[in-house]
Amino acid sequence: MGDGIVVKGGREGLTLILSPELSLQELSTVLQEKLLKESTFFQNAELVLDFGARPFQEKEFSAFLGILHSAGIRIKGILSDNPITKLMAKEAGIELIGNGSIMSSRVRIDHPVKSGGKILKEKPEEVHASALFVRKTLRSGQLQHFNGDLTILGDVNPGAEVSAAGNIVVFGSLRGIAHAGIRGDQTAVVAALELKPTQLRIADCIARSSEEWNEDHVPEMAKIERGSIVIEPYALKHKVLRSLL
Amino acid sequence: MGKVFVITSGKGGVGKTTATANLGSGLAASGERVILIDTDIGLRNLDLVLGLENRIVFDLVDVVQGKCRSPRQAMIKDKRFENLYLIPAAQSKDKEDVTPQQMKTLCENLRREFDYVLIDCPAGIEHGFKNAVAGADEAVIVTTPEVSAVRDADRIIGLLEAEGKYSPRLILNRVRKDMMKKGQMMSIEDIQEILNIKLLGMVPEDEAIVVSSNKGEPAVLNPSSKAGEAYRQIVERMKDPDLVYTVKPDNGENLFGRLWKFFAKVEA
Ligand SMILES: Nc1ncnc2c1ncn2[C@@H]1O[C@H](COP(=O)(O)OP(=O)(O)OP(=O)(O)O)[C@@H](O)[C@H]1O
Numbered sequence: 001m002g003d004g005i006v007v008k009g010g011r012e013g014l015t016l017i018l019s020p021e022l023s024l025q026e027l028s029t030v031l032q033e034k035l036l037k038e039s040t041f042f043q044n045a046e047l048v049l050d051f052g053a054r055p056f057q058e059k060e061f062s063a064f065l066g067i068l069h070s071a072g073i074r075i076k077g078i079l080s081d082n083p084i085t086k087l088m089a090k091e092a093g094i095e096l097i098g099n100g101s102i103m104s105s106r107v108r109i110d111h112p113v114k115s116g117g118k119i120l121k122e123k124p125e126e127v128h129a130s131a132l133f134v135r136k137t138l139r140s141g142q143l144q145h146f147n148g149d150l151t152i153l154g155d156v157n158p159g160a161e162v163s164a165a166g167n168i169v170v171f172g173s174l175r176g177i178a179h180a181g182i183r184g185d186q187t188a189v190v191a192a193l194e195l196k197p198t199q200l201r202i203a204d205c206i207a208r209s210s211e212e213w214n215e216d217h218v219p220e221m222a223k224i225e226r227g228s229i230v231i232e233p234y235a236l237k238h239k240v241l242r243s244l245l
Numbered sequence: 246m247g248k249v250f251v252i253t254s255g256k257g258g259v260g261k262t263t264a265t266a267n268l269g270s271g272l273a274a275s276g277e278r279v280i281l282i283d284t285d286i287g288l289r290n291l292d293l294v295l296g297l298e299n300r301i302v303f304d305l306v307d308v309v310q311g312k313c314r315s316p317r318q319a320m321i322k323d324k325r326f327e328n329l330y331l332i333p334a335a336q337s338k339d340k341e342d343v344t345p346q347q348m349k350t351l352c353e354n355l356r357r358e359f360d361y362v363l364i365d366c367p368a369g370i371e372h373g374f375k376n377a378v379a380g381a382d383e384a385v386i387v388t389t390p391e392v393s394a395v396r397d398a399d400r401i402i403g404l405l406e407a408e409g410k411y412s413p414r415l416i417l418n419r420v421r422k423d424m425m426k427k428g429q430m431m432s433i434e435d436i437q438e439i440l441n442i443k444l445l446g447m448v449p450e451d452e453a454i455v456v457s458s459n460k461g462e463p464a465v466l467n468p469s470s471k472a473g474e475a476y477r478q479i480v481e482r483m484k485d486p487d488l489v490y491t492v493k494p495d496n497g498e499n500l501f502g503r504l505w506k507f508f509a510k511v512e513a
């Protein structure tokens with residue numbers, strides 16, 4: 001070790017502890033090397049990143065995630081002790097795991113625990129964000145991603161993009177781009193009060209805007225059936241949603 | 246304390262400069278003290294539309310860099326109104342010569358002396374846009390009934406919201422009622438369906454705009470111009486935010502209105 005990155009296996013899966021001592025650039029390089037060298041180990045793994053107290057400048061965070069993303073790394077969530085980083089993660093729709101870094105509390109970075117060892121203890125106050133509510137209209141050029149189910153209370157305008165690992169529900173007009181099941185979940189659905197997306201994807205299936213979208217303002221849902229996307233009226237009988245009001 | 250408005254659009258050539266000149270002249274005609282700032286550095290136009298080109302000595306860059314003794318020195322008084330001034334853009338300098346912070350400071354100073362500070366924004370979302378919006382507390386979005394212009398307006402509204410500037414108001418320019426009726430042009434409903442902001446007014450396509458811009462006499466002062474009449478009404482709405490031109494039911498109702506509609510359908 002000694003390269004500033006420690007890999008741990010935990011309840012959340014593989015956790016990479018990234019020393020705040022390294023610059024972002026060093027970190028990207030070391031990370032890339034490590035992931036290449038041990039590619040079979042990391043294949044298809046979803047990683048949890050522990051940033052410790054590392055502060056991020058504006059744009060740095062999303063740029064760093066972008067690098068990881070382009071390297072094919074899937075991020076399950078992050079741990080951080082830095083409030084700004086936490087905020088940025090929240091805004092980027094990335095799950096915050098636990099209350100903070102495990103560097104500060106239980107494990108020191110120079111004492112790596114063998115992978116597979118149980119490090120994270122069950123904490124009662126631990127919250128799992130598996131759904132995100134966004135209460136605004138997404139306008140052209142705005143992106144919203146979430147690693148779970150995503151609900152938008154507002155419109156998704158043309159030129160805006162929403163994506164989620166799970167389902168996407170828009171309480172408004174969906175006219176932009178939507179990608180549900182972005183990590184391959186074929187059972188994910190996209191529902192909207194008005195479903196007129198420019199492009200709609202579920203897992204690997206793509207449907208493009210055409211005259212086919214319903215002209216009436218009726219709620220509809222898109223899902224995969226026999227390998228292609230089908231649209232059907234969205235008749236939700238559950239009282240659950242009603243209770244939201 | 247005066248109000249600072251930025252007139253912006255995203256897409257170029259939709260009528261920001263024309264709007265700034267007309268709103269400024271219209272407000273001045275109704276007795277308000279007005280100053281216009283052209284922030285389109287390198288492509289200055291507002292002086293031409295007002296017919297003030299030959300009076301320029303100092304410009305915006307000189308003002309923020311302290312090259313003239315005070316902003317006063319760069320203010321050009323309008324030909325027609327005592328209470329209308331212009332700070333022109335620099336023609337041969339870089340956009341980077343002005344910073345958002347400098348614009349904030351300038352606007353704070355000017356609003357003490359004027360009732361309205363109107364900022365003519367350059368096209369785009371880059372440095373010039375950031376400068377233009379920095380000191381403004383209200384925004385007027387200009388668009389034409391074209392898909393691309395509306396898309397860019399939407400982008401701009403999103404960027405303004407990100408800066409904490411909510412409730413911008415819309416001027417829909419170059420409207421051709423005949424084409425709208427035939428469905429050949431986006432209708433106001435189509436546009437509001439996407440932008441969903443308050444409408445200041447609609448300005449018809451009008452040759453008088455071109456003629457008056459070339460002569461340096463804003464159409465708002467021409468009693469027989471239709472576009473001029475539209476601008477006179479817009480000026481009234483600008484002065485009184487409660488006078489709104491609404492086409493669609495109010496924003497506030499939207500979400501819940503839709504939810505109710507949705508559940509009504511479900512129950513049916
Ligand atoms: N209502 C109208 N009817 C007819 N022509 C118009 C109207 N409004 C603006 N124009 C014309 O459109 C052209 C562009 O207008 P203007 O310069 O005001 O746009 P702008 O948004 O300031 O452009 P830029 O982005 O280049 O600064 C001008 O030639 C102007 O005369």
Ligand SMILES: [Mg+2]
Nearest residue numbers: 261262285290
């Ligand atoms: Mg202009």
